[in-house]
Amino acid sequence: MVVDTSNEIAGDGDIPHPGIGRARRMQVPSPELQHAVMIEAVENHMPEVIVIDEIGTEAEALAARTIAERGVQLIATAHGNSLENLLMNPTLCDLVGGIQAVTLSDEEAKRRGTQKTVLERKAPPTFDVLIEIHEKDRLAIHHDVATVVDRLLRGIPPRPEIRLRKPSGEIEIVSEAASPPPSEKLAAETSGGTAPRRSLKIFPYAVSRDKIERAIRELGVPAVITNDLKQADVVLTLKSHARGEAQRLREAAQWNIPIVILKSHTTTQVKQFLLQEFGLQAPKETLSADEQRALEEVDEAVAEVLAHRRPVELSPQNAYIRRLQHELVQRYGLISESKGQDPFRRVVIYPRF
Structure with a gap:
């Protein structure tokens, strides 16, 4: 599925350019509606891959995250000279996970050898692989965006894989990407x-x-x-x-x-x-069935809030479950409040405008 906002991918005609093969094209009536067409492409057509020409607004970045969360492979472009440039762009930084300030405990700050307030990645990146187009035939490839962003926020400069396309069409790897320390060993x-x-x-x-x-x-x-x-x-x-x-x-x-x-x-x-x-036993401190359903309702409501940018009301719950719901909404970076009187008091989730 190709979301063709300015007809730059498949051409201006009613019949798409043969270069897109058997892919379907969705044209956008106006650039301001691109995020809505992106969501429509997923909800109505269930594609395996979506190609987007350019992501340039916060609404489009949130729509891209919604698409990625639904398991659809996403290929898109965004304006920026480098990964660092994209990370510092408040509108598009969510594409690579976003940044948030975190206050560490005294012990953790001492263990890391840093200040108590540090910058950390806020969420998993929407895209796992990022390619910087330095020149027409020269590319820099970050194979693991999450790890690269984490290391970048710790002051470690990225070392992407550099690829060069020769006049003959062959691809030469000029320099290999730096291998980050294996993080899976701790879990193993x-x-x-x-x-x-x-x-x-x-x-x-x-x-x-x-x-x-x-x-x-x-x-x-x-x-x-x-x-x-x-x-x-x-x-x-x-x-x-x-x-x-x-x-x-x-x-x-x-x-x-x-x-x-x-x-x-x-x-x-x-x-x-x-x-x-992995042959493990479930933790002893598990949530009840009602609590699990209430938190699953939050997951579904958050996806709707991010997709449609409008408040969503949850089902009435007791004070303890409402507190769990508020904590989960806060982890998503959204706003919530409780409304009504018991036993009909409920949580309402709002988008960040």
Whole structure:
């Protein structure tokens, strides 16, 4: 699916340029409506890949995050000279995770050897790979945006992979990307006396990357998300998408890659899969069924708020569950308040304007 705002990809005619192959094109009536067309492309057409010419506003950045959370592969361009330039752009920094100021405890600040107030990445990046176009035939490739941004905020300059296209058309790798220290070892060492296993590579199809990363982080298991289906150890998808004849799922079956089907699109379901995959027991301090449903309702409401930029009311809950909902909304970086009188008092989630 090609979202062609200015007809720069598929041309001005009613018939798209043959260069886009069999991809479908959605034209945009006016540039201000690009974010709405992006959301419409996902909700109405269920594409595997969306190509966007240029992301230039906060609404388009939030729409891109919504698309990525739904498991659709996203290819887009954005104006900026480098990753550092994009990170300091308040409008587009959400594409690479965003920045927030965090106050550390005295012990943590002493352990890190930094000030008590530091900058950290606010959320998982919308894009996993970032390519800087330095010249027509010279590219700088950041293969792991999350790790590069984390290191950049700690004062470590990025060392991307530099590729050069020769006049003959061959691609030469001028310099390899710097290898960050392996972060998966810490999670692997938490499995007691057993030998650490290699990281499980998960390919999400129509499953939110944020939910998978949150489950991995909370359980502390050695698992990573991959965009390369051939390198995946398992494909994670939803029951509603497994019934169709999706090309990615057919390819996974041909390559004998296991396909795991989740019943619902929730963090709890992802955690259950990871616990079973790594042979772990669920934590003793688990939430009740009502609490889990209430927090899952927050996840769905937040996605709607980000997509449509309008307030969403949740179901009435008791004071304890409302507090859990407020904490979860705060982690998403949105605003919430409680309205009404008990027993009909409920949480309302607002977008940040």
